[in-house]
Amino acid sequence: MQITSFKQYEEDYKKSVENPEQFWGEVAQNFQWRKPWFKVLSWNFNEPNIKWFEGAKLNITENCLDRHLATNGDKPAIVWEPNNPEEESVTYTYKMLHERVCRFANVLKRNGAKKGDRICIYMPMVPELAIAVLACARIGAVHSVIFGGFSAKSIADRINDSQCKVVITADGSYRGNKQIPLKDVIDDALIGCPTVAKCIVLTHIRTPVSMLKGRDVWWEDEVKHVNDICEAEEMDAEDMLFILYTSGSTGKPKGVVHTCGGYMVYAGYTFSNVFNYQPGEVYFCTADIGWITGHSYIVYGPLSQGATSVLFEGIPTYPSPSRFWDIVEKHKVNTLYTAPTAIRSLMSFGEEPLNGKDLSSIRVLGSVGEPINEEAWHWFDEKIGHGKAPIVDTWWQTETGGIMISPIATVTPTKPSFATLPLPGIQPILVDENGNEIEGNGVMGNLCIKFPWPGMLRTTYGDHERCKQTYFSTYENLYFTGDGCLRDEDGYYRITGRVDDVLNVSGHRIGTAEVENAINMHAGVVESAVVGYPHDVKGQGIYAFVIYPEMHGEAELSKKDILQTVTRVIGAIAKPDKILFVSGLPKTRSGKIMRRILRKIAEGDTTNLGDTSTLLDPGVVEEIIAAAKKL
Ligand code: WTA
Numbered sequence: 134m135q136i137t138s139f140k141q142y143e144e145d146y147k148k149s150v151e152n153p154e155q156f157w158g159e160v161a162q163n164f165q166w167r168k169p170w171f172k173v174l175s176w177n178f179n180e181p182n183i184k185w186f187e188g189a190k191l192n193i194t195e196n197c198l199d200r201h202l203a204t205n206g207d208k209p210a211i212v213w214e215p216n217n218p219e220e221e222s223v224t225y226t227y228k229m230l231h232e233r234v235c236r237f238a239n240v241l242k243r244n245g246a247k248k249g250d251r252i253c254i255y256m257p258m259v260p261e262l263a264i265a266v267l268a269c270a271r272i273g274a275v276h277s278v279i280f281g282g283f284s285a286k287s288i289a290d291r292i293n294d295s296q297c298k299v300v301i302t303a304d305g306s307y308r309g310n311k312q313i314p315l316k317d318v319i320d321d322a323l324i325g326c327p328t329v330a331k332c333i334v335l336t337h338i339r340t341p342v343s344m345l346k347g348r349d350v351w352w353e354d355e356v357k358h359v360n361d362i363c364e365a366e367e368m369d370a371e372d373m374l375f376i377l378y379t380s381g382s383t384g385k386p387k388g389v390v391h392t393c394g395g396y397m398v399y400a401g402y403t404f405s406n407v408f409n410y411q412p413g414e415v416y417f418c419t420a421d422i423g424w425i426t427g428h429s430y431i432v433y434g435p436l437s438q439g440a441t442s443v444l445f446e447g448i449p450t451y452p453s454p455s456r457f458w459d460i461v462e463k464h465k466v467n468t469l470y471t472a473p474t475a476i477r478s479l480m481s482f483g484e485e486p487l488n489g490k491d492l493s494s495i496r497v498l499g500s501v502g503e504p505i506n507e508e509a510w511h512w513f514d515e516k517i518g519h520g521k522a523p524i525v526d527t528w529w530q531t532e533t534g535g536i537m538i539s540p541i542a543t544v545t546p547t548k549p550s551f552a553t554l555p556l557p558g559i560q561p562i563l564v565d566e567n568g569n570e571i572e573g574n575g576v577m578g579n580l581c582i583k584f585p586w587p588g589m590l591r592t593t594y595g596d597h598e599r600c601k602q603t604y605f606s607t608y609e610n611l612y613f614t615g616d617g618c619l620r621d622e623d624g625y626y627r628i629t630g631r632v633d634d635v636l637n638v639s640g641h642r643i644g645t646a647e648v649e650n651a652i653n654m655h656a657g658v659v660e661s662a663v664v665g666y667p668h669d670v671k672g673q674g675i676y677a678f679v680i681y682p683e684m685h686g687e688a689e690l691s692k693k694d695i696l697q698t699v700t701r702v703i704g705a706i707a708k709p710d711k712i713l714f715v716s717g718l719p720k721t722r723s724g725k726i727m728r729r730i731l732r733k734i735a736e737g738d739t740t741n742l743g744d745t746s747t748l749l750d751p752g753v754v755e756e757i758i759a760a761a762k763k764l
Contacts, residue, residue, distance in 0.1 A: 164191070188370070216309070236359055257281060277291060294378075301335075306446075396534050404438055473505040551627045564608055661677055666735035676710065
């Protein structure tokens with residue numbers, strides 16, 4: 134199923150459009166099924182109702198583990214690099230990983246989990262996180278991994294939305310020279326989570342934790358009580374595999390649902406092709422498993438292909454900005470897949486951290502999560518790839534399950550800051566505001582996808598109507614991505630950023646409405662409006678305009694109070710970079726905030742604010758501009 138020439142890409146693409154069922158049916162033959170499908174695809178985008186590989190039975194962990202045992206059992210599956218470089222790295226072969234996953238799957242069963250139950254995972258980037266994820270899949274439980282940067286309240290909201298029965302966590306995590314008390318956060322969350330019966334706690338940093346009798350158990354004790362034989366649960370291709378919460382333009386995160394069969398095929402196919410993975414190579418994705426990139430391209434994609442996946446606990450700048458390069462040298466990394474924000478941050482340290490580092494193992498580079506600017510692209514290309522490693526700028530989303538538009542390493546061309554061409558099976562189109570297709574090249578529009586692909590979301594947990602409204606109602610018969618896009622003269626795609634009220638801060642998706650809700654929860658705050666502005670390292674920064682008439686003491690302290698509230702309500706990742714206190718917001722007569730004006734002010738460009746005649750009180754704009762200049 135690996136594409137080896139541009140000609141083959143063109144042929145496969147053509148076939149995938151002309152006869153999608155045959156195309157995906159053949160790709161799916163490369164996976165292990167307990168029972169074959171009777172229909173490759175049935176779909177409509179109105180309800181929406183999408184089914185891939187109907188009737189097929191499988192377990193994704195048999196594809197990620199069991200099927201490699203006979204020939205590749207002793208091959209490294211996961212290489213774990215700890216936060217502290219003085220600590221030993223740990224390698225799990227496929228055999229070892231299989232054994233650990235089966236054992237932990239039995240722990241889950243012992244604690245009452247069964248097929249279909251939802252399980253929340255809130256853990257550091259340790260091998261046990263991948264083991265927990267796979268153990269859920271082994272028994273057919275649905276995992277909902279929550280990124281370690283979310284607060285107790287965010288966790289509780291997510292746990293309650295999907296009524297999780299079990300939580301898997303650790304005492305704490307290391308992040309650079311900081312320690313984060315994960316179990317404390319979970320304890321706060323669980324006060325308001327009546328559905329959770331059990332909490333399994335891994336000892337990682339050995340910080341004191343409270344352990345509630347009857348509810349909390351230690352991971353290390355539990356594994357002693359079970360054996361390592363666990364037959365995989367037989368799953369329907371369309372059974373739920375996982376839920377992953379993501380921000381949108383409304384205040385409440387949605388639980389994006391992926392199913393077993395289609396997701397597996399899509400994650401495996403795209404991993405093998407986009408990175409041109411070759412047997413024996415070492416692949417390093419720097420994302421966190423708390424995000425979709427980690428799900429698809431640290432765990433499921435690479436393991437389904439028998440690859441060696443590096444799992445890194447720490448951050449790029451600890452103990453020094455050489456850390457990524459040390460890891461590349463130490464583990465002889467062949468593929469490095471990271472985010473533009475990390476590249477820009479490392480760029481800012483100059484070339485010194487690169488001195489003496491042997492990066493000669495690198496063959497393929499990848500970028501994900503946000504548009505990569507040309508400067509960062511060239512730096513990555515020259516300094517890290519030495520001009521020899523193709524950069525795959527991969528565009529995709531939590532909802533798409535896997536990479537959609539991207540170069541195929543060594544096969545299709547790259548172009549700085551362009552995601553380039555759609556992968557086989559992906560049919561992108563650009564539409565104008567009225568949903569009319571914009572044809573031809575050298576055009577811009579809103580990016581939609583007009584035909585299903587196996588990795589696409591099936592619903593949003595507990596609220597199918599919301600899935601329909603968010604993705605399938607803006608334009609009839611199209612999946613709407615929320616992204617703006619340029620198709621250049623050569624037909625190459627360049628993603629220009631979100632066209633809805635979603636920010637992309639350091640590659641993390643954050644809805645402005647969510648941040649506003651959090652700020653508005655601060656006592657005394659009357660109203661707020663949040664917009665993004667260009668940020669050198671983060672890509673976008675968060676700019677909050679806040680009406681807080683009777684603030685508590687000095688303005689600077691009041692800002693810190695608000696940041697504290699946002700940290701409590703969402704988590705530190707959503708803290709505004711700038712807060713401006715204002716007496717009013719620019720509103721239309723119908724009461725709608727004119728964000729366009731606030732965005733301009735946040736960008737520092739107030740020369741042309743456009744038509745302000747419909748504003749209720751144009752004077753407020755002058756006041757905000759004057760205050761913003763002083764910030
Ligand atoms: C943005 C991350 C430009 C985009 C996999 C999308 C990108 C959102 C790229 C999804 C890219 C992701 N170039 N923009 N290569 N990749 N995006 O759900 O706005 O965390 O809609 O998935 O990130 O973010 P999410």
